[in-house]
Amino acid sequence: MNRLRPGAWLGAALTAITLHATAQAPGLKLHVPSPDWRDQVIYFVLTDRFDDGNPRNNDQGLGEYDPRQSHTYSGGDLAGLQRRLDYVQALGATALWLTPPVLNQWHDATHGFYGYHGYWASHFKRMDPHVGTLAEYQRLSDALHRRGMYLVQDVVVNHTGNFFSHGPGWRADDPAADYRPNTGSRPQRRPLQPPFHLNDPRRAADRAAGIYHWTPEIRDVTVRREELDFQTSGLDDLNTENPRVRRALRDSFGWWIRSVGVDAFRIDTAYHVPPEFFEDFLYADDRQAPGMARVAERTGRRDFLAFGEGFGIDAPGQTRYTRKLESYIRGDDGRARLGGMLNFPLYAGLVDVFARGRPATDLQRRVQDMVAADARGIDPRRLPTFIDNHDVDRWLAVSGEAAMKQALLAMMTLPGIPVLYYGTEQGLVAQRASMFAAGWGSGGRDRFDTASPLFRYTQSVVALRQANRGFSRALPQVLQASGAGPGVLAWRTAHDGQVRLVVFNTADTPRFVDNLPVGPAQARLRRLFDIHGDAPATLAADAGGQVHLRLPARSGTVWAVEPATDGPAVSAEEAPRLDPLPAEPMTGDFSLTGQARPGTELALIVDGDESRAQRVHAGADGRFTARIDTRRMSDPALAHRVVLRTLDGSRVSNALSFRMALPWQTLADVPQPLQAGGGPTGSYRYPTHESFTQQMDLRRTRVLAAGGALRIELDMADLTSVWAPANGFDHVAFSIFVELPGRAGGARVMPGQNAELPDGMHWHLRLRSHGWSNALFGPEGASATADGRSITPAAAIHTDAAQRRVVFTLPSEALGDPASFSGARVFVTTWDWDGTWRPLAPEAGSFTMGGGMADGPKVWSASPVIRLP
Known part of the structure; x- marks a missing residue:
C-alpha cells in the first residue's frame, strides 16, 4: 500500500493518467476484427472488487x-484482471466487461459515498489511478x-x-436559483475536462454553454421529462x-477504441438519454469526432457492439417497456440506434420462475415476446442476458443454488x-463482494477456485451452449409451461437440422409432465445434459410424437431429438378421457367426471403434483367421478391443469385447464397513528436526502384469507418510485x-435487523x-446474519x-x-x-438513518403482533 503524502496526490495522479494515445507500446494486439457477438459469453467484473494486482495504487491519500x-x-485493478485471465477463460467466457x-470523483462527502465503482466521471479521457x-x-x-x-x-x-x-x-426558468456546488466533492470540485467544467449557471458563460440540464433530482421516474433531464441519484x-456535448462525448469514447482497442461498449443509464442521441453517438460522420461505429470501422471492427442498460418490466398484457426497449435499438423510421439492450424482461422471467416459484407461463411469455420482437426486426440473439448483476440482488441472496443452476x-x-456476473460461479451472496481475500465481503479468502462445484457446473453449461449452435441461433418454441405455479417448462429449438429439447421442473418437489409434444412419431430423445445426472439416457416418443415424464425436483435436462429408430409402435389406444369443464372460474371444490376402460385404477x-394425486376407480360402465380440493387455488389469474394416468403409467388422458376464484375474507384491520419519528422509542430520523418522504411509515395493516392463502395489505404514509423499482415502491423494505x-419450532430472530x-x-x-x-424464507438456518431456508x-x-x-399475497403452498x-x-x-439493510447512526446522513446506534434495531415502523381469529 502506497499512501501519498498530503497535498501530493494530485500531481502524482495526473502524471500517471495523462498519457497520450500514441504512447502505446509497439507490438501490442489492440485492434482485431469484431466477432459474431451471438457466439460470445461475457464475464462482467466490478473492477474494484475482482482482484488487487497492484496494491501500490490502492490509497491515493484521501x-x-x-x-x-x-x-x-x-x-x-487492471493488474488484478490481467493475472486472472486464465481463470476467466477456463470458465468459458470469451469477453471481459x-x-x-x-x-x-473519489469521494462525495456530502452524501457519504465513494466512487469505487467508476460511474462518477470527472474526466472521460483519463484513467483513474485506482484502476491503473x-x-x-x-x-x-x-x-x-x-x-x-x-x-x-x-x-x-x-x-x-x-x-x-x-x-x-x-x-426551471432560472438555473441559478438555489444552485448548490458540492463542496464535499473530492479530489475535484468540478469536472476537469472541457466542456464539462462549465457547470456553474451563476456564470453567464457556463449558463450560455448549456452543457447541463440544470435540474434537481428525479422525484418520479415515470414522468418522461424527469427521467430524461433531471438528476439520477x-x-x-x-x-x-x-451538439457540443455530443461531440465531446464522441471524442472522449472514440479515444478508448483507438487507444486501447475496446471491442464493445455497455451504455449505463441509457433510458435517461433520448433514444435519438444514439444515432449520433454511434453513426455521426463528423471527421474530427466521428461516431463510435465509424471509429471502430477504422480499426477493423465491422460490428462494434454498443448495448444499453434500461430498467423496465411489463406486467402481463402490457407492452410499454417492451416498446421502450425497442425504441433504443431502432427508430420508427427504421434507423439503427444501439446494437442491443440488456434483456431485463428476460431477467425478470428467470427470477420470477426459478427463484420465486411463479408459474412457468411467466417465463413462457417473456420467451414469446422475444420471438415476436424478432419479427419486428429486434434481434433477441444480440440482447445480453443475465441472472444477476451489480445493481440487483445476487441470485443466492434471494434463492438457492438449485434454482440458480436452472437459471444458468x-x-x-x-x-x-x-453475461456472467463475477462471483456467481463461486456462490457469492453479497451484491458487490470481493473475489480477493483482502477486499470487502470476501470472507478473508480468495475465491478463484476452478475446482469448486459451482465453477465446474457453470463451465459445463457454457460448454453446452458453445457445442450446440442452435441455442445462439434458433428461436425457441415453448411446448408446455405450468400455469398455476412451479412445475414443467419445456421448449424446443431447431437449427441446421439439429433439434434440441430443454425441459425443467421448477418446483421443489417432483412433477409429472403429460402429453409433451417433442417431434415426429416415435422420435428418439438422446440426453445431452442433465443437472442431476440421472435423467434417462434415451427416450422414445409415442405414436403421437409425445412423451410423459416424471421430473425430479429442480431438474433440468437437454435432449437431442433424433429420427425414430426401428422398433414396435407404441399404442396410444384406450387412453382415459376427462369430460369438459365450464369455462368460467370455479368458486370452491368441484366434481370432475370422465371415461376409462371399466375397472381401471387411475391417478x-x-x-x-403426483404427491397429491387422487386414486380414481372406473366403474363397470367405465365412468368415474372425482372431487377436486381447491384450498390452495386462490388466484383467478392462474390456469390449473388436471390429467389422468393409469397407475402403470402406460396411458395418459387429455389434459383440462380450469381457473379458481375463492372469496377473500378479512381477518384483521389494524390502523396505526403517524409518529414524528421511527424506531422503538420514536427517536429515529429519516436520512436527510430529499427523496425520503415518510415511505417507511406504516399506517394500516389488513390481513385477509382465501383457502390456504394469506393476503397482507399495507397502507403507507407515502409510496414513491424514485429509482424505477420493479416492485413499484422504493425507500422502504x-x-x-x-x-x-x-x-x-420457528425462530425469534429478525435476520439483519438487530432484533427479536x-x-x-x-x-x-x-x-x-x-x-x-x-x-x-423458512426458519431453518436463520440467524442474525442469515435469512434462513x-x-x-x-x-x-x-x-x-x-x-x-x-x-x-402469500400462496397456500408456501x-x-x-x-x-x-x-x-x-x-x-x-x-x-441499499444493497443491504440501510445503516443506522446517531446522526442522520444523506442516506443513513439517524437517532440510534449502529447496532440498534433496524425497525422504523412496526405493526402490533396481530393474532388472527
Missing part, C-alpha cells in the same frame, strides 16, 4: 481506501485479443459525478441534445449474449413474519421485500400508488397448506435497503 467497508475502495476505468495506467489497460487488451477474447468497456453518457445540486428553490445530468442452464439455452393429477397455528420478535412470537415464514426483491413460490406483489398501498389461520400471528416491520 481516505477513500478501506476494504473493511462496502462503500469504499477495496483495491481491485469491466466497469468504467475513467477518472472519477493506460499502458496497463493496453496490455490487458493485448492479452485478451491474443487469447481470442474481447474487451467490453462500461461507459456513461448521461451524467458526470455529483458536483452540484439544486435545492427546493430551483426554478444526484448525478449531474448532461444536456445530450447539445435456461440462459445458456435461450437466445441472447449470456388424478392436478398441476403435475418490508419484513413480514407469520407464526402458524399448531406448528412447532416481540411477545414471544416465533416465525415459521418470513417475507423480505424491497423495490427489487421479493423472497420468502429459501421458500417458493414467493408472494405476489401488487401496488396501488394512488392509495399508497402495497399488497402481498405456507404449507394450513387447514386454518385461527390463532396464527402476523407481525410487520419496515426499514430500508
Whole structure:
C-alpha cells in the first residue's frame, strides 16, 4: 500500500493518467476484427472488487481506501484482471466487461459515498489511478485479443459525478436559483475536462454553454421529462441534445477504441438519454469526432457492439417497456440506434420462475415476446442476458443454488449474449463482494477456485451452449409451461437440422409432465445434459410424437431429438378421457367426471403434483367421478391443469385447464397513528436526502384469507418510485413474519435487523421485500446474519400508488397448506435497503438513518403482533 503524502496526490495522479494515445507500446494486439457477438459469453467484473494486482495504487491519500467497508475502495485493478485471465477463460467466457476505468470523483462527502465503482466521471479521457495506467489497460487488451477474447468497456453518457445540486428553490426558468456546488466533492470540485467544467449557471458563460440540464433530482421516474433531464441519484445530468456535448462525448469514447482497442461498449443509464442521441453517438460522420461505429470501422471492427442498460418490466398484457426497449435499438423510421439492450424482461422471467416459484407461463411469455420482437426486426440473439448483476440482488441472496443452476442452464439455452456476473460461479451472496481475500465481503479468502462445484457446473453449461449452435441461433418454441405455479417448462429449438429439447421442473418437489409434444412419431430423445445426472439416457416418443415424464425436483435436462429408430409402435389406444369443464372460474371444490376402460385404477393429477394425486376407480360402465380440493387455488389469474394416468403409467388422458376464484375474507384491520419519528422509542430520523418522504411509515395493516392463502395489505404514509423499482415502491423494505397455528419450532430472530420478535412470537415464514426483491424464507438456518431456508413460490406483489398501498399475497403452498389461520400471528416491520439493510447512526446522513446506534434495531415502523381469529 502506497499512501501519498498530503497535498501530493494530485500531481502524482495526473502524471500517471495523462498519457497520450500514441504512447502505446509497439507490438501490442489492440485492434482485431469484431466477432459474431451471438457466439460470445461475457464475464462482467466490478473492477474494484475482482482482484488487487497492484496494491501500490490502492490509497491515493484521501481516505477513500478501506476494504473493511462496502462503500469504499477495496483495491481491485487492471493488474488484478490481467493475472486472472486464465481463470476467466477456463470458465468459458470469451469477453471481459469491466466497469468504467475513467477518472472519477473519489469521494462525495456530502452524501457519504465513494466512487469505487467508476460511474462518477470527472474526466472521460483519463484513467483513474485506482484502476491503473493506460499502458496497463493496453496490455490487458493485448492479452485478451491474443487469447481470442474481447474487451467490453462500461461507459456513461448521461451524467458526470455529483458536483452540484439544486435545492427546493430551483426554478426551471432560472438555473441559478438555489444552485448548490458540492463542496464535499473530492479530489475535484468540478469536472476537469472541457466542456464539462462549465457547470456553474451563476456564470453567464457556463449558463450560455448549456452543457447541463440544470435540474434537481428525479422525484418520479415515470414522468418522461424527469427521467430524461433531471438528476439520477444526484448525478449531474448532461444536456445530450447539445451538439457540443455530443461531440465531446464522441471524442472522449472514440479515444478508448483507438487507444486501447475496446471491442464493445455497455451504455449505463441509457433510458435517461433520448433514444435519438444514439444515432449520433454511434453513426455521426463528423471527421474530427466521428461516431463510435465509424471509429471502430477504422480499426477493423465491422460490428462494434454498443448495448444499453434500461430498467423496465411489463406486467402481463402490457407492452410499454417492451416498446421502450425497442425504441433504443431502432427508430420508427427504421434507423439503427444501439446494437442491443440488456434483456431485463428476460431477467425478470428467470427470477420470477426459478427463484420465486411463479408459474412457468411467466417465463413462457417473456420467451414469446422475444420471438415476436424478432419479427419486428429486434434481434433477441444480440440482447445480453443475465441472472444477476451489480445493481440487483445476487441470485443466492434471494434463492438457492438449485434454482440458480436452472437459471444458468435456461440462459445458456435461450437466445441472447449470456453475461456472467463475477462471483456467481463461486456462490457469492453479497451484491458487490470481493473475489480477493483482502477486499470487502470476501470472507478473508480468495475465491478463484476452478475446482469448486459451482465453477465446474457453470463451465459445463457454457460448454453446452458453445457445442450446440442452435441455442445462439434458433428461436425457441415453448411446448408446455405450468400455469398455476412451479412445475414443467419445456421448449424446443431447431437449427441446421439439429433439434434440441430443454425441459425443467421448477418446483421443489417432483412433477409429472403429460402429453409433451417433442417431434415426429416415435422420435428418439438422446440426453445431452442433465443437472442431476440421472435423467434417462434415451427416450422414445409415442405414436403421437409425445412423451410423459416424471421430473425430479429442480431438474433440468437437454435432449437431442433424433429420427425414430426401428422398433414396435407404441399404442396410444384406450387412453382415459376427462369430460369438459365450464369455462368460467370455479368458486370452491368441484366434481370432475370422465371415461376409462371399466375397472381401471387411475391417478388424478392436478398441476403435475403426483404427491397429491387422487386414486380414481372406473366403474363397470367405465365412468368415474372425482372431487377436486381447491384450498390452495386462490388466484383467478392462474390456469390449473388436471390429467389422468393409469397407475402403470402406460396411458395418459387429455389434459383440462380450469381457473379458481375463492372469496377473500378479512381477518384483521389494524390502523396505526403517524409518529414524528421511527424506531422503538420514536427517536429515529429519516436520512436527510430529499427523496425520503415518510415511505417507511406504516399506517394500516389488513390481513385477509382465501383457502390456504394469506393476503397482507399495507397502507403507507407515502409510496414513491424514485429509482424505477420493479416492485413499484422504493425507500422502504418490508419484513413480514407469520407464526402458524399448531406448528412447532420457528425462530425469534429478525435476520439483519438487530432484533427479536416481540411477545414471544416465533416465525415459521418470513417475507423480505424491497423495490427489487421479493423472497420468502423458512426458519431453518436463520440467524442474525442469515435469512434462513429459501421458500417458493414467493408472494405476489401488487401496488396501488394512488392509495399508497402495497399488497402481498402469500400462496397456500408456501405456507404449507394450513387447514386454518385461527390463532396464527402476523407481525410487520419496515426499514430500508441499499444493497443491504440501510445503516443506522446517531446522526442522520444523506442516506443513513439517524437517532440510534449502529447496532440498534433496524425497525422504523412496526405493526402490533396481530393474532388472527
